[in-house]
Amino acid sequence: MSDVILQTRGLTKHYGGVHALEGADFTLMKGEHVAIMGDNGAGKSTFVRQITGVEQPTRGEIHFDGARVAFKGPLDAREAGIEAVFQTLALADHLDVPDNLFLGRERTKWNWLGPFRRLDYRAMHADTIAALEKTGVKIPSIRNTIQNMSGGQRQCVAIARTATFHSKLTIMDEPTAALGVQETAQVENIIRTLKSQGEPLILISHNMRQVMDLCDRIVVFRRGRICANLRAADVTGEEVVAYITGALTQPKYAVDGVL
Amino acid sequence: MTGATLGTGGLKYDHAKRHRPPELNVFLALILIVAVFEVLGQILPYMNGQSFLFDTQGRFDSIFNEARLKIIILQVAIVGIIALGVTQVILTGGIDLSSGSIVGATAMIAMSFAQVAEVNGSPNTRAVFFEQGWVDLPVLVPVVIGLICGLVAGLINGLLVAYTRIPPFIATLGMMVTARGVAKWWTMGQPVSFPTDSYAAIGAGMTPVYIFAVLAALFYLVMRHTVYGKHTYAIGSNMDAARMSGINVQRHLTLVYTIAGALAAIAAIVLSSKNLTAQAGMGVMYELDAIAMAVIGGISLQGGRGSIIGTALGALIFGVILSGFTYLRLDAYYQEMAKGAIIVGAVVLDQWRQRRAAQRS
Ligand SMILES: Nc1ncnc2c1ncn2[C@@H]1O[C@H](COP(=O)(O)OP(=O)(O)OP(=O)(O)O)[C@@H](O)[C@H]1O
Numbered sequence: 161m162s163d164v165i166l167q168t169r170g171l172t173k174h175y176g177g178v179h180a181l182e183g184a185d186f187t188l189m190k191g192e193h194v195a196i197m198g199d200n201g202a203g204k205s206t207f208v209r210q211i212t213g214v215e216q217p218t219r220g221e222i223h224f225d226g227a228r229v230a231f232k233g234p235l236d237a238r239e240a241g242i243e244a245v246f247q248t249l250a251l252a253d254h255l256d257v258p259d260n261l262f263l264g265r266e267r268t269k270w271n272w273l274g275p276f277r278r279l280d281y282r283a284m285h286a287d288t289i290a291a292l293e294k295t296g297v298k299i300p301s302i303r304n305t306i307q308n309m310s311g312g313q314r315q316c317v318a319i320a321r322t323a324t325f326h327s328k329l330t331i332m333d334e335p336t337a338a339l340g341v342q343e344t345a346q347v348e349n350i351i352r353t354l355k356s357q358g359e360p361l362i363l364i365s366h367n368m369r370q371v372m373d374l375c376d377r378i379v380v381f382r383r384g385r386i387c388a389n390l391r392a393a394d395v396t397g398e399e400v401v402a403y404i405t406g407a408l409t410q411p412k413y414a415v416d417g418v419l
Numbered sequence: 420m421t422g423a424t425l426g427t428g429g430l431k432y433d434h435a436k437r438h439r440p441p442e443l444n445v446f447l448a449l450i451l452i453v454a455v456f457e458v459l460g461q462i463l464p465y466m467n468g469q470s471f472l473f474d475t476q477g478r479f480d481s482i483f484n485e486a487r488l489k490i491i492i493l494q495v496a497i498v499g500i501i502a503l504g505v506t507q508v509i510l511t512g513g514i515d516l517s518s519g520s521i522v523g524a525t526a527m528i529a530m531s532f533a534q535v536a537e538v539n540g541s542p543n544t545r546a547v548f549f550e551q552g553w554v555d556l557p558v559l560v561p562v563v564i565g566l567i568c569g570l571v572a573g574l575i576n577g578l579l580v581a582y583t584r585i586p587p588f589i590a591t592l593g594m595m596v597t598a599r600g601v602a603k604w605w606t607m608g609q610p611v612s613f614p615t616d617s618y619a620a621i622g623a624g625m626t627p628v629y630i631f632a633v634l635a636a637l638f639y640l641v642m643r644h645t646v647y648g649k650h651t652y653a654i655g656s657n658m659d660a661a662r663m664s665g666i667n668v669q670r671h672l673t674l675v676y677t678i679a680g681a682l683a684a685i686a687a688i689v690l691s692s693k694n695l696t697a698q699a700g701m702g703v704m705y706e707l708d709a710i711a712m713a714v715i716g717g718i719s720l721q722g723g724r725g726s727i728i729g730t731a732l733g734a735l736i737f738g739v740i741l742s743g744f745t746y747l748r749l750d751a752y753y754q755e756m757a758k759g760a761i762i763v764g765a766v767v768l769d770q771w772r773q774r775r776a777a778q779r780s
């Protein structure tokens with residue numbers, strides 16, 4: 161039991177009448193890399209938003225690192241050690257790279273000033289350079305605002321953000337969706353580094369090769385429900401696709417009348 | 420750090436070719452407008468070659484027409500103080516229509532605690548709190564009470580905007596009407612006059628300008644160098660991102676509107692002191708003047724873009740234009756019409772710049 165880093169039980173999210181996520185039982189072991197796959201609108205991002213405190217689930221339990229948690233906001237989740245790259249990237253367009261990397265957890269001086277504490281630009285600048293070098297991201301000037309960057313560069317900034325802070329769990333929601341070949345390889349290297357360091361990861365991706373290469377396990381979502389839990393080594397790409405499209409469902413996940 | 424350097428990942432980057440700071444454009448616009456008035460003064464036959472900017476009659480030590488320059492900055496200093504707060508609100512992507520009315524209400528309330536006991540040797544029985552004996556109070560009393568008025572009004576604005584789904588436009592419109600009502604109700608429409616000497620000193624001479632300058636410098640530092648400033652920009656830039664990054668958006672918005680209210684209160688105290696009287700109609704339309712200063716100074720109404728320096732320059736442009744109209748002896752009616760056109764023009768310019776920026780990226 162102590163090997164489990166994250167576990168959800170009956171995690172459910174309804175948006176008004178939309179049942180975006182329904183009774184998700186999900187377990188992630190320490191050091192394990194799990195992929196979440198599923199068609200558009202299957203509820204993958206919704207799942208991520210519940211466990212990162214961005215939204216509050218309608219029902220269900222989340223256990224993280226041995227304790228039941230109910231994050232009130234994303235800051236709670238981050239302080240508990242969950243880092244996420246959101247599909248929407250969550251970057252502020254008019255701010256530059258260091259500002260975005262440290263948004264919400266700025267390096268500061270004069271902390272007695274409360275909300276008016278002073279930003280330590282120098283420290284953030286240095287840490288940003290280090291983080292970008294670690295991830296091999298190509299950005300001409302980190303003083304450029306995000307709005308002047310390419311989609312891939314933006315994605316790199318968002319990924320570098322998770323790499324900057326040491327975490328207990330990293331979640332990436334389609335991190336390579338806008339990236340070129342080289343950048344994708346770079347991000348996959350980051351993921352491999354996490355693996356070798358024993359850091360657990362949840363990777364959401366539509367890229368079958370990537371998932372098969374990088375992940376130990378594949379959890380398939382369909383219409384808000386988990387419909388398969390597969391060991392990557394045991395299945396072929398075609399089988400996974402069959403689960404995604406609904407041609408196959410693992411018996412233990414079959415729900416009458418819904419699937 | 421000069422010339423081309425390497426960014427991360429080996430891309431070349433030329434620091435010398437960084438984008439011109441937008442404030443520079445505003446500054447150039449200021450110079451251009453001054454030049455236009457100067458030239459018009461020389462060209463228009465009825466002006467008799469009078470100069471807008473320069474001292475042609477040897478009245479001052481410097482080459483400039485100091486009297487006009489002083490009037491310009493004095494004219495804009497008080498609304499400029501309001502504009503500092505309005506700027507912060509607009510940077511979050513909001514708007515504050517209540518500042519002019521907060522000026523009215525605060526001026527009335529603060530002034531009624533600043534009245535003297537005797538006028539020309541006879542008791543000032545018309546003082547609002549004469550019967551209670553609250554006259555000749557230390558200057559700190561009206562100042563603190565005035566600040567509290569502004570803080571409370573701003574806090575209500577902030578709570579409405581942050582915790583209900585009411586758009587800022589509506590929430591502050593409500594406050595605009597309410598605060599004006601408070602200003603009239605406070606003395607049933609009677610003006611409040613005869614402040615103590617120490618209260619009158621707050622807005623005497625050029626002090627409003629110094630107060631504006633100090634506040635502008637302070638908020639320049641706050642917006643540029645503190646977490647408060649960074650989060651203000653982040654919220655205006657992408658509210659969802661700010662929320663996902665763990666910024667307490669609701670609390671922050673409340674704080675921003677509260678500060679804007681406090682700055683309106685400071686303006687009210689300075690204004691009533693300068694005029695030696697407070698009237699229920701004080702500060703009418705100041706909110707629009709303040710918004711105009713911010714917009715002229717390059718603060719984007721969509722939020723997230725602009726700076727305090729821009730607003731200060733915008734205030735100067737505003738003052739120069741008003742003063743220029745007087746200088747050209749144009750009717751006050753034309754001033755009002757021009758003001759309206761300037762506001763719309765500045766917003767159109769901003770939209771156009773935004774679109775161009777979007778096309779570039
Ligand atoms: N805030 C919301 N309000 C209402 N419905 C929502 C909201 N967010 C998501 N949904 C709905 O919930 C469902 C699941 O959305 P989600 O974003 O989790 O899909 P996804 O699996 O991440 O898809 P994709 O692969 O396209 O990213 C969709 O039908 C979506 O329309």
Ligand SMILES: [Mg+2]
Binds near residue numbers: 204205333
């Ligand atoms: Mg998604």
